[in-house]
Amino acid sequence: MKNAINIISQQNFTTQLLDNLEHLIKLGLLTNIWYGFSLHRSAKVLWLYTTNKKQLKRFFTDKSLKTLEHQNQLDMIVLDTKDLDFQRDNGNYFSKLYLTEAHWIYCSDKVVFSSWCNEMDFDRFKDSYTQKQKLLATYGNEFVAQQAIGSWGFYIKSFQNDCDYLELLVFGITHSKQTLSKRLLRLEKHIPEVKRLFVKENAAEYYLIKDVLNENDGGFNMDWHNALLCIQKRFKRLVHAQMHAVWAKAHQQKLPKSKIPQHPIWNCKNATRHLNQLCQLPEVEEVYLFGQNLQITNQNPTTHYYLLAITTVDTPEKQHYFQGLFSNSNSSSSFTIIQHSRIWIQRYAYEYQGFLKNVLRCKNRIYQSDWHPPLHWYSNYEPFYDDLWQEIKQLHAFYKKKLRKQLQSPVAQQSFSTKILHHYLSRSLQLYLYAKSYYKPTTSHLHTLWNLCLYISPEFYAVDTQLKSFPLNLLDNLEGTYQTPKTQLILDVSTTKKMSELFSLIQQ
Secondary structure, three states: OOOHHHHHHOOOOOHHHHHHHHHHHHHOOOOEEEEEEOOOOOOEEEEEEOOOHHHHHHHOOHHHHHHHHHHHOOEEEEEOHHHHHHHHHOOOHHHHHOOOHHHEEEEOOOOOOOOOOOHHHHHHHHHHHHHHHHHHHHHHHHHHHOOOOOOHHHHHHHHHHHHHHHHHHHOOOOOOOOOHHHHHHHHHHHOHHHHHOOOEEEOOEEHHHHHHHOOOOOOOOOOOHHHHHHHHHHHHHHHHHHHHHHHHHHOOOOOOOOOOOOOHHHHOHHHHHHHHHHHOOOOEEEEEEEEEEEEEEOOEEEEEEEEEEEEOOOOHHHHHHHHHHOOOOOOOEEEEEEEEEHHHHHHOHHHHHHHHHHHOOHHHEEEEOOOOOOOOOOOOOOOOOOOHHHHHHHHHHHHHHHOHHHHOOOOOEEEEEHHHHHHHHHHHHHHHHHHHHOOOOOOOOHHHHHHHHHHHOOOHHHHHHHOOOHHHHHHHHHHHHOOOOOOEEEEEHHHHHHHHHHHHHHHO
């Protein structure tokens, strides 16, 4: 083999890592090094083989190892004779995939592997996973049935076992001493499908894992039972799929690609141009089409589509920006879009589950940018209004203080603050939607709120029809001016009367 140090120095490693490897080689602690992509070629691994793992790990502390991994954008795995014997006894797939001549970058005492993969041994490896899962499920089901304290712990044990087998497939060892969150974050880099399991609280934590592990009362809580059960089933399917993929790749077999059916809306040319514009935005993760209806604008029929976009960020400015993408829709199609981040929906899953769970159905999804987890829904859900009546009371007080006197005045012309009108109308529409659907939008975009009211409530069409074009003209005026300081809207008596009538109809 070529000079080892020269081959290692040719790799795109940091100086610190190169120096560490060279030092360990001189000490005789490293006899073989392999470097290459893992199963799905999405991330790289540096496998270090030693005959004395304990002594080597004294040199590589957990902190220094984490630093080197981050600096070099790879995972460093320390193997010893026991690890290689385990792989030989369980089908020999690992050495055939990763510990090959092509991946060797250093060898002082060559490790010899068989080129044959034993299917019976690999089947035994798969069976061991199945048996452990069945055992954990049996105990877990018994504790759940008895509503015993800490029942959720069996789900966590089950997920840890899933991680064990995925790590053996990818790395050749397990990271069983690490937290479940850290293990999942590491696996995500190598198996993208892992991202579909849990909603993230932030870059380093998962919402459901954090919530379950932080239960303070230690009591029996059925809130997340269904969500945990769904994840358990998805995790099991994922492990079996990865086992199948590993065996197929070790034998250079191609797995058939499953074709994802396209949503029918992509066959509508009038809508496609605007949808492409939305889906190409880097912050958009998923888009759902949850409704459509026929609207008549200036005697022209228009198909109106209702969309929900899940994004990486969640700000009022983004909502206005997204709606602006559709402001110039052609005459045959128009759009209303609501936008939230995935973690926002997860945090408000209980309050708004009655509306959002129906919207976020698989059949409604028209776009997905990457592997993303479904939302975790509560097992026990009862629709309720969170402070609705208090908010209505506060809004009514605002109306009496800021608007009622002017609206009832007989003066020929009235001057209204666009900021006050916009605030009152947007809050009124938000609370109207909340009362009708158990969902309170965060957006104050008036056209979005108005169209959502038309979708949610058939009774709202009476408001729209009764006042004809007045509401839309008012929305246009307010949306374009309310952010400009001290802007006033001058209205005559007739228009003031219509606006008062509009407010009364919404309040009913």
